Amino acid sequence: MGDESAGAGVLIEAVGLRKVHTPRGGGEATEAVAGIDFRVHRGEAFGFLGPNGAGKSTTMRMVAAVSPVSGGTLRVLGMDPKTHGPAIRARLGSVPQDDTLDTELTVRENLLVYGRYFGLPRAEIRERATQLLDFARLVDKADEQVEALSGGMRRRLTIARSLVNRPDILLLDEPTTGLDPQARHLLWERLFRLKQEGVTLLLTTHYMDEAEQLCDRLVVMDHGRIVAQGTPRGLIAGHCTREVLELRFDDQEAAAGKIRHLGDRQEKLPDRLLVYADDGEDALKAVHRTGVEPLTALVRRSGLEDVFLTLTGRTLVD
Amino acid sequence: MAPALREFCYWMDRYRRVWRGTVVISVANPLLFLAAMGAGLGKLVDANHSGHLTGTPYLDFLAPGLLAAAAMQTGVIEATFPVFQSARSGGNYPAAAATPMRPVDILGGHLLFVAFRVLLSGLLFLAVVVAFGVVGPARALLAAGPVLLTGMAFAAPLMGWAVGVDRQSRLNGLYRFVVMPLYMFSGTFFPISQLPHWLRSVATCTPLYQGVALTRGAGLGGSHPGATAVHVGYLLALTAAGVWAARRSYTRRLNR
Amino acid sequence: MLRALWRSPAVAGPAALVERNLVIYRHTWYLLLAEVFEPVLYLLSMGVGIGALVGHVPGLGGGDPSVGYVDFVAPALLATAAMNGAMNETTFNIYGKLKMLHTYDSILATPLRIRDVALGEVAWALLRGTAVTVVFGAAVAAFGLLHSPWAVLILPGSLLIAFAFAAAGLAVVTYIRSWQDFQLVQLVMLPMFLFATTFYPLGVYARPVQIAVECLPLYQSIELVREPSLGVMNAGVGLAALYLLVFGALSMALALHRLERTLVP
Incomplete structure (x- = not known):
């Protein structure tokens, strides 16, 4: 049990994975995950990128052996979540989207009690808790009530808690949503350290910078399907130009007509026009040559946001 | 519309959503207690x-006592939990205080609503008492005044207290350690003449005893006018002092 | 052998949940005294006041033909305390954990299963109910209201009562949609408390009403405690125990079935 039979170092394998939500008491069933395939290898950081409602969290909950699979096959650590839920969960760490900390317990008690759910000996958990409080930079908050913690602290405690059983795989559902920039960077740094220690990371996000920073490989999801996959660089190279020129106009319709021929491709958004080109400055000069005067013009490197926009015609965060 | 009436309307609007449940409870409680304790015991x-x-049937003795005790309970509950919730950030009070309403208007409107609740559940209780044949409808109406007075003698001072309370456990504590003992030992279930002498003097001084005595006098008749005046004076004074104190604490709490 | 059993997941899972509640209880143990305060008040009120009005209670089969009123009421209050202690835990507290605190979301991400959670919570509620009964029982004994060596049976009896009502509470809480719904629970619990021979014997009722009352789980609970504490041992006690065992087991099965439906996303 637990051997990675599906090829060397494959920890998670999904084939045609589906999840259908049937509302209680009748009503129309909705397909949250509509048949997806992916593989996660030992030691890698694997990301799900997509807007809200794309099916990322649902996929995570199925991998976490919390939510039953509706169709297709899923193997986690070589086991079937349907039959080996507890054995799989024993080797996972889970950081859900909303911090599900035990608000009736103090910070340290959260770690101690959680460790007991894994059947770990008390002495071992006590030692582990001290290490984890240090890791999460919460040593001086150890005896506080959870309610007294800031959002960033809570998230770090949730991550510390998920590590109490030394998991093989760490699942992180939107780990930095709602955090301020400083808290985000601290969290990224901690996650990067875990990755270096060999923990396999599986995370969802709708932040491009987060996916580019943390993920070795990622899939882009939309409406329950995978629309692209690869490394962050590979995705950008495959679906985008090197640079993007962002233009804002008084009268976008009129301006767009005059510069329609510029760049490899263009994308019209309600408030601005994106011109995809390998050299953005060149494209900007070309714009000026047509006599069109943009209100603002910005040349930037292209990113995953642009990949997503290219694939779906919509922005990630509305 | 007067500002206090606006606050009263807010509470009535909220009440409109749950009134069915409270009416069922207000009828079921006296029905069950009178059937079990009055008729059974x-x-x-x-x-x-x-x-x-002294020869009074137990049901006749118990009914007015329970009626006054129920008025106390309604007054206490309405004056504590909703007030505590409303005074917290995100509650109705801070929202209302951000409008032209003054703290005293907020207090006035809410107090009016509590009076309405005490009177409504008191009347429903009285309907049950009449159905049990303890008193006739006319005599029952005479008891409505004492019921209202008893409820407000508890509600007014407690609203002033609850608006400044920081933890809900204090409200539970009040209920358990103050209201329940009063309920048991204020002449509701048995005459206080059965209590040991020292405890009897304590019981006589409690507002619930005053309310029970007043209600029992109105319900059973034969009350001494002097005693009635004392009961009424006591309860009125407590209500007035409560309103005065609540004005101060509402102003302090909502103007900061 | 025992050690191995203790470590097996079937026991260790629920035990971990009991341990969680115990960690919290360390900070709030004084609530136990608050919970005992109410039945003690009832007892005092009976002893000082209503007892004198009632005098003696006639006609309890087999034993003393007339029992003092307080001796009659005390065992019923004991049974009620065990019931409330256990049921408050699995109704109010678990409702809060299900709907407000979402305590179980994170627990079910660990190896624990829904049935571990359910068994753990019932085991904890059972401990709470028994603790309340033991403390209140000590008060009852101190008032000199226990008259028979059979009274030691109150302890296993209260365990059984606590189990039955903890399981029933857990089944009930899965149907509750909002705090308003607890009024409906009260609407069932209050009449049961008042009419299940807590304050006067079954003989007061007409025969058809007697049969209805005998079907109430609280009536059976009171029988289970009252008879031994008055020194009356008969088949009724065994029947009450059997009733509560079956009632608890059925409630537990229903609770598990319902939780499997509500907790799985």
């Missing part, structure tokens, strides 16, 4: 002829 009590009740 009453059989044993009346058969025993202990002399403590």
Whole structure:
């Protein structure tokens, strides 16, 4: 049990994975995950990128052996979540989207009690808790009530808690949503350290910078399907130009007509026009040559946001 | 519309959503207690002829006592939990205080609503008492005044207290350690003449005893005018002092 | 052998949940005294006041033909305390954990299963109910209201009562949609408390009403405690125990079935 039979170092394998939500008491069933395939290898950081409602969290909950699979096959650590839920969960760490900390317990008690759910000996958990409080930079908050913690602290405690059983795989559902920039960077740094220690990371996000920073490989999801996959660089190279020129106009319709021929491709958004080109400055000069005067013009490197926009015609965060 | 009436309307609007449940409870509670304690236990009590009740059937003795105690309970509950919730950030009070309403208007409107609740559940209780044949409808109406007075003598001071309370456990504590003992030992279930002497003097001074005595006098008749004046004076004074104190604490709490 | 059993997941899972509640209880143990305060008040009120009005309670089969009123009421209050202690835990507290605190979301991400959670919570509620009974029982004994060596049976009896009502509470809480719904629970619990021979014997009722009352789980609970504490041992006690065992087991099965439906996303 637990051997990675599906090829060397494959920890998670999904084939045609589906999840259908049937509302209680009748009503129309909705397909949250509509048949997806992916593989996660030992030691890698694997990301799900997509807007809200794309099916990322649902996929995570199925991998976490919390939510039953509706169709297709899923193997986690070589086991079937349907039959080996507890054995799989024993080797996972889970950081859900909303911090599900035990608000009736103090910070340290959260770690101690959680460790007991894994059947770990008390002495071992006590030692582990001290290490984890240090890791999460919460040593001086150890005896506080959870309610007294800031959002960033809570998230770090949730991550510390998920590590109490030394998991093989760490699942992180939107780990930095709602955090301020400083808290985000601290969290990224901690996650990067875990990755270096060999923990396999599986995370969802709708932040491009987060996916580019943390993920070795990622899939882009939309409406329950995978629309692209690869490394962050590979995705950008495959679906985008090197640079993007962002233009804002008084009268976008009129301006767009005059510069329609510029760049490899263009994308019209309600408030601005994106011109995809390998050299953005060149494209900007070309714009000026047509006599069109943009209100603002910005040349930037292209990113995953642009990949997503290219694939779906919509922005990630509305 | 006067500002206080606006606050009253807010509470009535909220009440409109839950009134069915509260009416059922307000009828079911006296019905069950009078059936079990009055009629059921009453059989044993009346058969025993202990002399403590001076010949009054137990049901007749119990009904006005329970009525006053229920008025206390309604007054206490309405004046504590909703006030505590409303005074917290995100509650109705800070929202209302951000409008032209003054703290005293907020207090006035809410107090009016509490009075409405006490009177409504008191009248429903009285309907049940009449159905049990304890008193006629006319006499029952006479008891409405004492019921209202008893409820407000508890509600007014407690609203002033609850608006400044920081933890809900204090409200539970009040209920458990103050309201319940009053309920048991203020002449509701048995005459206080049965209490040990020292405890009897304590019981006499409690607002619930005053309310029970007043209600019982109105319900059973034969009350001494002097005693009635004392009961009414006591309860009115407590209500007035409560309103005065609540004005101060509402102003302090909502103007900061 | 025992050690191995203790470590097996079937026991260790629920035990971990009991341990969680115990960690919290360390900070709030004084609530136990608050919970005992109410039945003690009832007892005092009976002893000082209503007892004198009632005098003696006639006609309890087999034993003393007339029992003092307080001796009659005390065992019923004991049974009620065990019931409330256990049921408050699995109704109010678990409702809060299900709907407000979402305590179980994170627990079910660990190896624990829904049935571990359910068994753990019932085991904890059972401990709470028994603790309340023991403390209140000590008060009852101190008032000199226990008259028979059979009274030691109150302890296993209260365990059984606590189990039955903890399981029933857990089944009930899965149907509750909002705090308003607890009024409906009260609407069932209050009449049961008042009419299940807590304050006067079954003989007061007409025969058809007697049969209805005998079907109430609280009536059976009171029988289970009252008879031994008055020194009356008869088949009724065994029947009450059997009733509560079956009632608890059925409630537990229903609770598990319902939780499997509500907790799985």
